[in-house]
Amino acid sequence: xxxxxxxxxxxxxxxxxxxxxxxxxxxxxxxxxxxxxxxxxxxxxxxxxxxxxxxxxxxxxxxxxxxxxxxxxxxxxxxxxxxxxxxxxxxxxxxxxxxxxxxxxxxxxxxxxxxxxxxxxxxxxxxxxxxxxxxxxxxxxxxxxxxxxxxxxxxxxxxxxxxxxxxxxxxxxxxxxxxxxxxxxxxxxxxxxxxxxxxxxxxxxxxxxxxxxxxxxxxxxxxxxxxxxxxxxxxxxxxxxxxxxxxxxxxxxxxxxxxxxxxxxxxxxxxxxxxxxxxxxxxxxxxxxxxxxxxxxxxxxxxxxxxxxxxxxxxxxxxxxxxxxxxxxxxxxxxxxxxxxxxxxxxxxxxxxxxxxxxxxxxxxxxxxxxxxxxxxxxxxxxxxxxxxxxxxxxxxxxxxxxxxxxxxxxxxxxxxxxxxxxxxxxxx
Amino acid sequence: xxxxxxxxxxxxxxxxxxxxxxxxxxxxxxxxxxxxxxxxxxxxxxxxxxxxxxxxxxxxxxxxxxxxxxxxxxxxxxxxxxxxxxxxxxxxxxxxxxxxxxxxxxxxxxxxxxxxxxxxxxxxxxxxxxxxxxxxxxxxxxxxxxxxxxxxxxxxxxxxxxxxxxxxxxxxxxxxxxxxxxxxxxxxxxxxxxxxxxxxxxxxxxxxxxxxxxxxxxxxxxxxxxxxxxxxxxxxxxxxxxxxxxxxxxxxxxxxxxxxxxxxxxxxxxxxxxxxxxxxxxxxxxxxxxxxxxxxxxxxxxxxxxxxxxxxxxxxxxxxxxxxxxxxxxxxxxxxxxxxxxxxxxxxxxxxxxxxxxxxxxxxxxxxxxxxxxxxxxxxxxxxxxxxxxxxxxxxxxxxxxxxxxxxxxxxxxxxxxxxxxxxxxxxx
Numbered sequence: 001x002x003x004x005x006x007x008x009x010x011x012x013x014x015x016x017x018x019x020x021x022x023x024x025x026x027x028x029x030x031x032x033x034x035x036x037x038x039x040x041x042x043x044x045x046x047x048x049x050x051x052x053x054x055x056x057x058x059x060x061x062x063x064x065x066x067x068x069x070x071x072x073x074x075x076x077x078x079x080x081x082x083x084x085x086x087x088x089x090x091x092x093x094x095x096x097x098x099x100x101x102x103x104x105x106x107x108x109x110x111x112x113x114x115x116x117x118x119x120x121x122x123x124x125x126x127x128x129x130x131x132x133x134x135x136x137x138x139x140x141x142x143x144x145x146x147x148x149x150x151x152x153x154x155x156x157x158x159x160x161x162x163x164x165x166x167x168x169x170x171x172x173x174x175x176x177x178x179x180x181x182x183x184x185x186x187x188x189x190x191x192x193x194x195x196x197x198x199x200x201x202x203x204x205x206x207x208x209x210x211x212x213x214x215x216x217x218x219x220x221x222x223x224x225x226x227x228x229x230x231x232x233x234x235x236x237x238x239x240x241x242x243x244x245x246x247x248x249x250x251x252x253x254x255x256x257x258x259x260x261x262x263x264x265x266x267x268x269x270x271x272x273x274x275x276x277x278x279x280x281x282x283x284x285x286x287x288x289x290x291x292x293x294x295x296x297x298x299x300x301x302x303x304x305x306x307x308x309x310x311x312x313x314x315x316x317x318x319x320x321x322x323x324x325x326x327x328x329x330x331x332x333x334x335x336x337x338x339x340x341x342x343x344x345x346x347x348x349x350x351x352x353x354x355x356x357x358x359x360x361x362x363x364x365x366x367x368x369x370x371x372x373x374x375x376x377x378x379x380x381x382x383x384x385x386x387x388x389x390x391x392x393x394x395x396x397x398x399x400x401x402x403x404x405x406x407x408x409x410x411x412x413x414x415x416x417x418x419x420x421x422x423x424x425x426x427x428x429x
Numbered sequence: 430x431x432x433x434x435x436x437x438x439x440x441x442x443x444x445x446x447x448x449x450x451x452x453x454x455x456x457x458x459x460x461x462x463x464x465x466x467x468x469x470x471x472x473x474x475x476x477x478x479x480x481x482x483x484x485x486x487x488x489x490x491x492x493x494x495x496x497x498x499x500x501x502x503x504x505x506x507x508x509x510x511x512x513x514x515x516x517x518x519x520x521x522x523x524x525x526x527x528x529x530x531x532x533x534x535x536x537x538x539x540x541x542x543x544x545x546x547x548x549x550x551x552x553x554x555x556x557x558x559x560x561x562x563x564x565x566x567x568x569x570x571x572x573x574x575x576x577x578x579x580x581x582x583x584x585x586x587x588x589x590x591x592x593x594x595x596x597x598x599x600x601x602x603x604x605x606x607x608x609x610x611x612x613x614x615x616x617x618x619x620x621x622x623x624x625x626x627x628x629x630x631x632x633x634x635x636x637x638x639x640x641x642x643x644x645x646x647x648x649x650x651x652x653x654x655x656x657x658x659x660x661x662x663x664x665x666x667x668x669x670x671x672x673x674x675x676x677x678x679x680x681x682x683x684x685x686x687x688x689x690x691x692x693x694x695x696x697x698x699x700x701x702x703x704x705x706x707x708x709x710x711x712x713x714x715x716x717x718x719x720x721x722x723x724x725x726x727x728x729x730x731x732x733x734x735x736x737x738x739x740x741x742x743x744x745x746x747x748x749x750x751x752x753x754x755x756x757x758x759x760x761x762x763x764x765x766x767x768x769x770x771x772x773x774x775x776x777x778x779x780x781x782x783x784x785x786x787x788x789x790x791x792x793x794x795x796x797x798x799x800x801x802x803x804x805x806x807x808x809x810x811x812x813x814x815x816x817x818x819x820x821x822x823x824x825x826x827x828x829x830x831x832x833x834x835x836x837x838x839x840x841x842x843x844x845x846x847x848x849x850x851x852x853x854x855x856x857x858x
């Protein structure tokens with residue numbers, strides 16, 4: 001953990017280093033991944049079988065080895081205890097309601113020259129969701145990826161997930177049932193992403209691939225950008241808490257730890273205007289940390305990447321926050337609106353003292369798949385738009401063509417494209 | 430050129446080959462490009478100077494060698510003849526009007542549980558546009574990339590363009606003036622894309638990079654996806670014309686050639702229900718082609734990739750069109766609406782007999798940067814959204830947290846994330 005203060009003589013140098021720091025692995029796995037993609041593209045299911053045996057120690061033989069049935073998912077859902085089932089149902093219905101509001105409107109209008117113009121939005125035919133196996137297999141993550149696709153109107157929703165030594169995660173199956181997943185394949189890694197993008201004998205290709213994964217999955221998605229639609233390159237997660245000294249240090253410490261416990265490469269940053277409060281939070285982090293089952297990860301993250309940043313006045317915070325462009329930003333102050341108005345770059349903002357980031361992870365409704373690693377400068381959280389595309393349209397008649405056609409002819413000529421000019425000119429004769 | 434008919438015994442096999450055919454180079458330039466990107470990242474302007482000398486034979490020495498001034502752009506605009514200036518102004522104002530309608534609305538509402546939710550859209554701080562040099566330097570392309578960025582509210586709009594042996598294109602400078610470009614740098618190729626993404630001593634980095642380019646530029650953008658925002662991988666252009674026999678074959682031939690003349694790898698496809706009409710169009714293509722200054726490119730494209738596809742009935746066309754997912758689709762029939770309603774995948778649609786695709790290239794208003802190579806299955810044309818990003822927000826008070834917080838606690842527990850649970854639980858005590 002490092003302490004910074006805007007009063008430090010070398011603050012700008014240290015802060016710039018913080019902004020530019022990359023917590024992402026830059027391991028050179030591009031070759032390994034491109035070999036896996038090429039193998040699946042060329043040899044389909046045979047390559048999937050080999051990689052799954054090698055990496056997941058799972059034998060893809062008969063149908064049940066390949067797919068998890070809808071019946072198994074329904075059974076997993078029915079087996080949930082009541083509290084958990086209701087929690088998942090509340091999450092699903094709130095996520096559905098928030099994303100339904102995102103559905104874009106079509107446009108169709110005729111302008112003053114008589115030209116009819118517009119745009120129609122339509123869902124992609126098929127979407128593939130990658131769901132990690134093992135520790136990072138979160139039912140909430142399945143809901144956050146699958147529900148926007150279904151709200152967008154995607155007809156075929158395919159999940160791939162590794163099942164190491166054949167093991168499945170009943171919570172993920174239950175969430176797949178609740179979200180209406182259409183196919184669930186027991187493959188993982190870069191090979192699963194390749195199967196979704198290129199298709200194999202058994203797995204038909206999809207149009208868009210979303211969902212978190214390890215470095216190999218992320219690199220496979222990056223390499224397949226353009227072959228299919230890809231949501232975003234995801235990196236380690238981060239939280240920035242902007243808090244005054246009227247907060248309970250325990251609340252703020254829990255918020256910082258809720259990010260840190262995800263992964264040793266996660267980052268938690270507190271900006272406050274009170275050095276004493278910063279120390280109280282530091283102490284609370286230490287006490288709470290030792291009581292967590294996730295202590296190892298939380299402590300590693302906090303030690304390596306945690307930051308306590310003391311400003312002279314909270315009015316300094318938005319400019320710093322904009323440079324950090326954090327995935328999650330909490331504004332734990334009396335008037336969060338004033339700070340929020342000055343935030344230009346953030347994945348998701350949590351307003352006020354009673355909005356811990358964790359409610360956004362599960363049940364608030366907005367998506368928890370958000371831009372990381374300063375990408376909120378240019379990227380947005382997952383939405384129904386990631387599963388839709390827009391077709392523009394134009395309609396002219398002879399009159400409107402006579403009004404705007406001559407300008408098209410002039411521009412086509414000067415660009416040296418005579419057939420373009422002809423196509424307008426012939427119609428105006 | 431190949432003729433196909435849905436009556437052919439082996440039609441499905443031939444059509445599937447057409448759909449799967451890739452007209453894109455798969456030359457292995459990934460290494461060359463990644464070396465260029467690494468050099469610019471590490472050595473900045475010195476690397477730019479070396480590559481620009483080597484590839485463009487242009488010496489980047491004093492300030493004027495690096496940048497084209499705003500005064501030069503204004504002078505180029507003032508020197509345009511009246512017809513051309515008015516054509517560019519009409520194009521710019523119509524593009525501006527269409528894209529202004531795309532600006533997304535923010536959301537801010539409180540739901541039935543008292544949870545306040547919403548989303549704010551904001552522009553990126555800086556956008557970079559790549560503008561090719563030489564033959565493909567189109568002023569229309571500069572307008573189509575720059576105007577949506579300015580409409581989105583981007584404050585810093587940077588253009589990079591190669592100036593081989595120092596030569597500049599006055600039309601591109603004039604368009605840059607008209608569109609309000611803020612900086613214009615005389616660098617091109619993968620090195621220009623690297624400069625935009627990483628920044629150098631002279632060129633500050635941007636957040637989003639758009640614009641067409643050669644294979645090296647496209648590969649550089651692909652490799653930098655995630656470091657910055659990227660519009661879309663662009664490939665060779667295509668047009669699909671669906672036409673009955675009541676059209677003038679000359680009109681349709683000109684439309685097919687307006688695509689073919691762009692590049693030998695372009696593709697023009699006609700679907701019609703009348704084999705005789707197809708032959709008339711074929712003849713007209715042949716006659717018109719020999720009169721074009723772009724004959725070489727047009728003939729090469731038509732010979733290698735042109736298709737005349739005869740269907741028994743035009744009702745067969747939408748299903749075929751959806752598999753082709755073409756960049757441009759013309760519906761040259763009496764009732765285009767009926768066919769349009771069945772089109773699921775297309776970049777842009779041109780309705781009726783008096784809407785040649787070329788009006789969309791220049792003056793109609795919608796963007797001419799559209800998904801190619803079957804990518805309309807999942808991608809959209811360039812829009813203001815490519816230069817904006819969305820921040821979601823959540824606000825709870827103690828009451829609303831008490832309503833939805835317990836479900837978050839239950840889910841956090843089952844996912845093994847105790848600090849997540851604590852952050853909610855502490856606030857509910």
